[in-house]
Amino acid sequence: MGNIIKKLVIGLVVGGALFLLSRWQEFPFVFQVVFFGHAMFGAAVFMLLDAPSVRTMGAVKSTIAIVVFYVVLCTVFVAGASMWPQFDPEDEKGKIAKLLAPKRAATEQGKAEELIARTKALDEQVKALEVRLRTLGADQSVVKQMPVGDAPPVVAKAPTGDFMKIGEEQWQLHECYNCHKLKGEGGKKRGPELDNIGSYLTAAEIKQKIFNPKSYMAEGFEKEWEKGKMPDKFKDVMEDSDAMALATWLSTFKNTSVNTPKPIKKL
């Protein structure tokens, strides 16, 4: 028993020292606790090595003990996994909805749904106008005679700003930042930095590169080009208009202070 107490004391001392050290090093509090817990876990393993033996149990009792032991293990496991930072499935759901929207819109059902949505929106506009006119003292019948076609368009034609927004959205959606650095964010080991790509390629050429990664090769990325590191899936997974939006958005990047490698036409 004395041996166990000795190990417990050592464990507490080491754990305490780690706690204070991590505090001094300005670790987040949760990590200070984790350091202490880790030391105590180690001490527990060592204490258990020569702890006095408990009495053996009968079949039923030992089965219950095993089940309890299992429940404890799984509780720790589930609790641990739940305490880790969780990604929000809603993020992926939103991304999937965006990816599927063009394909869905192209189907008969999608068109019907879009029509219903537009009708609903028009209806809302009419109701809003009715309310507005009523507050102005106008007769309700006048409103009813008002042709629906005069209502302001619900879905405005995408102006350039929206087109750029779609392009930026596509950048995020297809996680281009995993391989390309842009505006100081993202990786640059697998693919070239793109802050100055607009100085070299037009929107149409960038789109060609997206749909056919072998069409251009960035200087200094010969190996990557040969190995086909850039996925060639985008022609299958992206709508033409989305790829164009992305390419147009990228073509606006003309930051000459960034060393974007020169693209060489290959195909």
Add this chain to the structure above:
Amino acid sequence: MQQDQGGWIQRLLRSSSEHGGALLGLVIAAGLLGLPSLVFGADVAPAAPTEYRDIPYVGSRNVIWVIAQLHLLLAGFVLGVPMFAWVCEVVAWRGGEKRYDKLAKEFTKLLTSAYSTTALFGGILLFLLIAFYPKLMNYLTDIFFPSFIVYCILFLVETATLYLYWYGWDAMQYGGKKTFHIFLGFMLNFFAFFIMIIPNSWATFQSSPVVIAEGTDLARAWAATWNPTWWPVNIHRIIANVVLGGYICGAYAGIRYLSAKTPEERDHYDWMGYVGNFIGVFGLLALPFAGYWLMREIYQYNQQMGITLMGGFLSWLFILQAMLIGVLFLGSNYYFWLGITYRIPGSALKYRRPMLAMLVVLLLCLAVWMTPHSLVASLEEAAKMGGSHHPLLGVLGVMSAKMTVSNLMILVTFMSFIMYWRAGKQDTAGWAKIAKAIMGAILVLAGIAVIILGVWGYFVPAIIRINYFSTSQVLIVIGVMLTITPLTALLLKSAKTTTEMVWGKMPPRAGYSLVLNAVMVILLMTLMGYARSSSRVHWHVYGVVRDTSQYAFSPALGYASGIMALCTFFFCMIVAFIFWVATMGDKAKVATTSPSKGELPHGMPAMAGASSALDKPEERKF
């Protein structure tokens, strides 16, 4: 003519007034018969084929998840146990230790019921997949149809071999028949291997598809089968199956040890626990290498998938994986240390210091392995640290550090095993001192080399680290094992046993540690199943067939861990049931022939496949 026609119409009308009911019936009948032609003629698009079906409240994905995971775990068990049993049988055959043969038989007995349970779950899974994901299944069938036929044939051959292997056990015990039995065991594993790799091709195709538009059915199926992650997964799974088989055997022995009533039972199950743990550790040492190769292939195939796994939304999953593997390593080492302390009297004091040192190294390695790349911190805490990466620990959250510590943990576990092997023995060979010095130097140098390569890895491009440094670390550790194992075996051949190993003296916590190891392995397998599936994100077949169901998103880690715990529980229950069913007959046999039980060597229970006839050397008919 017109008159004729008019007359015909008038006659019809007159007739209708007389036999109106009958005519109406005829018209309706004709109309009904003509309905299909209306359908064919109509300009209506046919209803789209069903893509998905769902099950209320539970959700189709959850049902498929649990059933698929259970099938996979059972399959791992069914494929791992024959390997385990065959190795034990060969050890008994070559070494003459009958208890290994009994152990092999005891576990082969489980196979018949375990095999049918696995097939049952496979059937359920197939029905559910066809019901819930008809479009996807249609697509996969189009591609893999030839391999379905091969799979069915393999199943028939495997079943026949299993029947021959199990039912012929007693009849093929001696001489040439035993050799044939060993051959049957080999074939059982040979067919089982192919039974494993064919479904692996279907699953890996979903992650790293190779689709060719032209060619015969066979050519398309072959191209899809030989996809980039097929062999890494095959090797990873075969090793994992050995680990699962070993630890399940250990857990079974642990539970039986805890409830053992007689000293003989305690002896037997203590020994069985040792064998199970040994085989589990044997596989565990190789598993990280296979895992590393798999990840490397994933990165080579598609960086985005690799990033999703290791650096994207699944990165925290690998911290959980590190935790489970760390506990598994600790549990396995702890069992070895308990063995030294309790089975070899007098060794505890001698080995206490090395044990403490190894425990500290393991804990440090585990801490590094569990270090996340970016720490979870509040804004205030992050500001104090100067970002989400702590200046001190930031460097430990990357692959170079993790590869280094995983190799060190393998080295430490190997040292534990060597220590256990050598405990209670005194070297007598004249060259023992030199050999021990060489072994010590190899271990120390290997440890230093692994650390140096790990640190150096920070200063070279990733491609050099991955292709050369990490591979070198792995080769160094394998080299250590391949050098020290035969050297120790040679030394111990001439060694004098100073303390006999005493079985059945382990404390009850040894049994719990065996259960802990098994639970950790099962949880680990369920976790990696989730990782493999989630790495495809919202694709059924990555980049080819998009998942458009309502369950296309990946569930959060906390939710997933609940399902994993559930799968682990169900699997343990099923395995417990299989063990119970398989041993029911033996218990009855023991009850009816209890007076003769004492005649068995070491009081070996009949459950262990013991038979007094088999253990009498004079009755062996070589």
